[in-house]
Amino acid sequence: MDVQRSLPALAAGVILVVSVLSGPLFGAVDLSPTESRAAPGDGSATVGVVSVPDGGRLAPTGYTDAGYLLSLPAATVRVSNLSGNPMVVYKLRIREVGYVASTTHFLGGEHEGQQALTLEGAVLNRTSLPRESYRGELLVLKRTHEHETVLHRGNVTLRVDP
Amino acid sequence: MSVTTRAVRPAVHAVGRKLTAHWVRFRTVAFGDRVGYTLFLGSLAFLVCTWRIGVFINDTNTVLNTLVAVERGHLYLETAHYGGLDAPGTHVVDGMVYGRNYGQVFLALPFLVALRAISSIVYPPIAIAAGWSLLLLALSRALGTRFGYPRTAAASGSLVAVLTFGAGVLTASPLATDRFPVVALQASTVVMTAFATVVVYRLASARTTRRAGVAAAVAYVVVLPTGFWASIPKRHALTTGLLLVSLYLLHRARETAHTGNDSLRYRAGAYVPVGMTTWVHAPEGFLLLTAVGAADLLTARSNAPRELVAVAGVLFLSLVPFFLTNYFIAGNPIQPPRFTPPFEGAVTNATAGADGGGDGSGSTASLAGGSILALGTSVLEPVGFLDRFSKGLCVLLKSPDRVVDTFLLSDGFGSDDRNMAILESAPVLGALVGAGVGIRRIGFRQTLTRLWSDRPRTAVDAAVVVYASLSILLYIPSLPLHAQITVRYLLPLYPLALLAVVETAALRSVLADARRTLLWTYAGVVLVGSQLFLAGIVLLNVTHGGAVRIESHLALGIAALLAAWTLGYSLGADSDRSLRTGAVLLGLAAAAGTVFLLVSAWWYFPYGPFALPFVPQP
Numbered sequence: 001m002d003v004q005r006s007l008p009a010l011a012a013g014v015i016l017v018v019s020v021l022s023g024p025l026f027g028a029v030d031l032s033p034t035e036s037r038a039a040p041g042d043g044s045a046t047v048g049v050v051s052v053p054d055g056g057r058l059a060p061t062g063y064t065d066a067g068y069l070l071s072l073p074a075a076t077v078r079v080s081n082l083s084g085n086p087m088v089v090y091k092l093r094i095r096e097v098g099y100v101a102s103t104t105h106f107l108g109g110e111h112e113g114q115q116a117l118t119l120e121g122a123v124l125n126r127t128s129l130p131r132e133s134y135r136g137e138l139l140v141l142k143r144t145h146e147h148e149t150v151l152h153r154g155n156v157t158l159r160v161d162p
Numbered sequence: 163m164s165v166t167t168r169a170v171r172p173a174v175h176a177v178g179r180k181l182t183a184h185w186v187r188f189r190t191v192a193f194g195d196r197v198g199y200t201l202f203l204g205s206l207a208f209l210v211c212t213w214r215i216g217v218f219i220n221d222t223n224t225v226l227n228t229l230v231a232v233e234r235g236h237l238y239l240e241t242a243h244y245g246g247l248d249a250p251g252t253h254v255v256d257g258m259v260y261g262r263n264y265g266q267v268f269l270a271l272p273f274l275v276a277l278r279a280i281s282s283i284v285y286p287p288i289a290i291a292a293g294w295s296l297l298l299l300a301l302s303r304a305l306g307t308r309f310g311y312p313r314t315a316a317a318s319g320s321l322v323a324v325l326t327f328g329a330g331v332l333t334a335s336p337l338a339t340d341r342f343p344v345v346a347l348q349a350s351t352v353v354m355t356a357f358a359t360v361v362v363y364r365l366a367s368a369r370t371t372r373r374a375g376v377a378a379a380v381a382y383v384v385v386l387p388t389g390f391w392a393s394i395p396k397r398h399a400l401t402t403g404l405l406l407v408s409l410y411l412l413h414r415a416r417e418t419a420h421t422g423n424d425s426l427r428y429r430a431g432a433y434v435p436v437g438m439t440t441w442v443h444a445p446e447g448f449l450l451l452t453a454v455g456a457a458d459l460l461t462a463r464s465n466a467p468r469e470l471v472a473v474a475g476v477l478f479l480s481l482v483p484f485f486l487t488n489y490f491i492a493g494n495p496i497q498p499p500r501f502t503p504p505f506e507g508a509v510t511n512a513t514a515g516a517d518g519g520g521d522g523s524g525s526t527a528s529l530a531g532g533s534i535l536a537l538g539t540s541v542l543e544p545v546g547f548l549d550r551f552s553k554g555l556c557v558l559l560k561s562p563d564r565v566v567d568t569f570l571l572s573d574g575f576g577s578d579d580r581n582m583a584i585l586e587s588a589p590v591l592g593a594l595v596g597a598g599v600g601i602r603r604i605g606f607r608q609t610l611t612r613l614w615s616d617r618p619r620t621a622v623d624a625a626v627v628v629y630a631s632l633s634i635l636l637y638i639p640s641l642p643l644h645a646q647i648t649v650r651y652l653l654p655l656y657p658l659a660l661l662a663v664v665e666t667a668a669l670r671s672v673l674a675d676a677r678r679t680l681l682w683t684y685a686g687v688v689l690v691g692s693q694l695f696l697a698g699i700v701l702l703n704v705t706h707g708g709a710v711r712i713e714s715h716l717a718l719g720i721a722a723l724l725a726a727w728t729l730g731y732s733l734g735a736d737s738d739r740s741l742r743t744g745a746v747l748l749g750l751a752a753a754a755g756t757v758f759l760l761v762s763a764w765w766y767f768p769y770g771p772f773a774l775p776f777v778p779q780p
Contacts, residue, residue: 004313004316004317005313005316007316007317007320008299008303008316008319008320010320011299011319011320011321011323011324012296012299012323014324014327015292015295015296015299015323015324015327016292018292018327018331019284019288019289019292020283020284022284022285022288022331023283023284023285023288024281024282024283024285025282025283029285029331029334031285031287031288031334031335031336031337032285032336
C-alpha cells in the first residue's frame with residue numbers, strides 16, 4: 001500500500017541518480033559538449049563567383065505608404081578549400097535613395113561546391129519611388145578574420161513595379 | 163517523502179512541517195493557490211515540448227552576444243559569437259559596440275549561470291530531460307490531488323516520468339558549448355510565459371470566476387500566439403508578462419479587502435514592472451507607465467502625498483538598473499542604448515530595413531533602427547512619442563487596408579509568406595463581437611455606472627484601454643510587417659482581449675453549461691484534426707506559406723461563425739442547442755490556435771533541434 005504512495009519519491013530519486021551517474025563526474029554515457037563551431041568569420045575558403053543577376057524588381061508591398069519589397073535573383077558562387085566558418089555577404093546598394101540591403105551567409109559546415117546567395121526579406125521603406133528604374137550596385141564580399149575581399153562589384157537595374 | 167518521515171524522529175517531522183509551511187507560503191505568493199501552481203507546471207510542461215534550441219530571428223543574435231558580454235562582466239561586445247557584430251540593434255558609443263535589451267539579458271543571466279553550474283554535474287541535454295520528467299511527475303501529483311485520485315495519479319505519473327526520462331537519456335545528443343547562452347535565454351522567456359499564465363489565471367479569476375480564470379490561463383499558453391513566442395527569446399514574452407503582473411497588482415490594490423498599507427504595497431508594486439519593462443525596451447516601458455499611471459491616479463481612493471511619494475519612490479527604484487546601464491553606456495542615465503547611434507559595421511549599413519544573417523527568417527531593422535530612433539534621444543522626450551502617435555492616428559484613418567491586414571486578414575508579402583493577422587492567429591477573439599452588443603443591451607450608461615462602482619475593474623479596464631490604444635498607435639505605422647508571424651509587436655493585445663472574452667456572457671454560459679461539448683470538440687480537433695492537416699499538407703506538397711494561408715483562412719471562417727453566434731446569443735438566442743453550437747464553435751476556434759502552435763513548432767519553423775531529445779524531427 002505504502003509502496004504506491006512513495007512511488008513519486010522513488011521515481012524522482014531514480015531520475016536524479018541516473019542524471020548524475022550519466023554526468024561528467026561518473027561518465028556512464030559520454031555527452032560531453034561538442035566544441036562550438038568556429039566563430040562566424042573565422043576560417044578560410046576559396047570562393048569564385050559563377051553568376052550574378054543583372055536586374056531585379058521593386059514591388060509595392062500592397063499597403064499604402066508601406067514601402068517596396070525588393071526582389072533580386074540569387075547569385076551563385078563556387079566554394080572550395082573550406083575550413084572554419086567564413087562568411088560571404090551579398091549586398092545591394094541603391095545610392096540614389098540611400099538604401100543598402102545585405103544578407104550574410106555563413107559557409108561553416110558542409111557548404112562546399114556551388115552555393116546560391118540570396119538576398120532575404122529586404123523592404124525599402126520609402127513612401128514612393130518616382131522613377132521607373134534605379135541603378136544599384138551589387139557586391140559579393142568574402143569576410144574572413146575581419147578582413148574583407150570584394151569578389152564582385154557590378155551594376156544592376158532595379159525596375160519599379162507600378 | 164513518506165518513507166523517510168515514517169521512520170525518523172519527531173525533530174525531522176518538525177523540520178518537514180516547517181518546510182511545508184514555507185512551501186505553502188511561497189506557493190501562495192507566487193502562484194496564488196494550488197490551481198495556479200498546477201497551471202504553472204502544466205504550461206511549463208507544454209512549452210518545453212514545443213521548444214527548439216536555436217535562433218529564430220537574427221535580432222536574437224545581438225541579445226545573445228550581449229548576454230555573453232555581460233556574463234564576462236562588461237556591457238560592451240567584444241566579439242560576435244552569434245551572427246555578426248552588425249546584427250540588428252547593436253550600437254556604438256565612443257568606439258565601443260553595445261548590445262540591446264539589457265533588462266532581458268540580466269534576467270537570463272541567472273539561467274546561464276545555473277546552466278553552467280549544473281553542466282559540471284549533469285550534461286545539459288540530460289538535465290533538460292530530467293527537469294521535464296520531474297515536471298510531469300509534479301503535475302500528475304497536483305492534478306491527482308485536485309481531482310481526487312491521488313494514488314492512481316502518483317503511480318501513473320511516476321511511471322510516465324521514468325519512461326520519458328529513459329527515452330531522453332537514450333536519445334540525447336551532446337549540446338555544443340555555444341548553445342548554452344541560447345538555452346539560457348530561451349529558458350528565461352519560457353519560464354516567464356509560464357509565470358504569466360498564472361498571472362492571467364489570478365487576474366481573470368479575480369475579475370470573474372475561477373473557472374473562467376482557468377480557461378483564460380489555459381488559452382494564454384496553448385491557444386494564443388503568446389505560446390508561440392514563449393521559446394523565441396524576443397522581448398515580447400517578457401514585456402507582455404510584465405504588463406500582466408502590473409495589471410494584476412493594480413487590481414489587488416483596488417480590492418476592498420485590502421486597505422491601508424496592504425493596498426499601498428500593491429499599488430506601488432504595480433509600478434515595479436514599469437522599470438523592468440523600460441530596462442528591456444524603453445518605449446514599451448513608457449507605454450506601461452502611461453497606462454498604469456493614468457488608470458491608477460484616476461481611480462485611486464486617495465492621492466495623498468504619502469501615497470504618491472511611495473509610488474514615485476518605488477517607480478524610481480525600479481528604474482535604477484535602467485539608469486545605471488544607460489549611464490555606463492552613454493554617460494547619460496536617461497539615454498537608453500537603442501537611442502545611441504547604430505553600429506554600422508564593416509559591411510552592413512543600417513540606413514534602411516535590411517538584415518544580415520543566414521538563419522531564421524528575416525527581421526526588421528526598420529523599426530529597430532529607424533522609426534523608433536526618431537522618437538528622440540530619450541524616453542523622457544514626449545514630443546517624439548506624440549509625433550509617432552499622430553503618425554499612427556494618420557495610418558488608422560487613412561490606410562484602412564493596413565488596419566484590415568493587421569487585425570483581420572493578412573494579404574501577405576510574397577508567395578511563401580508566413581504572416582497572419584491578429585484574428586487569423588487567434589480566432590477565439592471572434593467572440594468579442596458579442597461583447598459590444600452585450601454592452602448595448604445593458605445600456606451604455608448603466609455599463610458605465612456599473613464600471614464606476616467596481617473599482618478594481620475600472621482601474622484595470624482603464625489601464626487596458628490606454629495600453630492597447632497607445633501600443634496600436636505606436637506600432638501601426640510599421641505594420642503590417644514581414645517576419646512578424648502573428649503581429650508580434652502587438653502581442654500584449656492577445657491576453658488583454660482574452661480578458662474581455664472570458665467576461666462575455668456567452669463564454670461564461672458555455673463554461674457553465676456546455677463544458678463537455680467544448681472540451682470534446684477541442685480535444686478531437688487537436689488530436690485528430692492536426693494530424694489530418696499535417697498529412698494533407700505533406701501529401702499535397704503544399705509550401706509552408708501555402709499551409710499557413712490555408713490555416714489562416716480556416717481560422718478566419720471559424721472566427722466569423724463564432725462572432726455570428728456570440729452576436730445571436732447576446733441578442734437572445736440562448737437556447738440549449740444554441741449553447742451547444744457555441745461550445746462547438748469555441749472548441750474549434752481554440753483548437754485552431756493550438757494546431758497552429760503545434761504545427762508551427764513541428765513543421766513550419768524547424769530552426770533547431772527540439773530541447774526534448776525524443777521529439778522526432780520531421
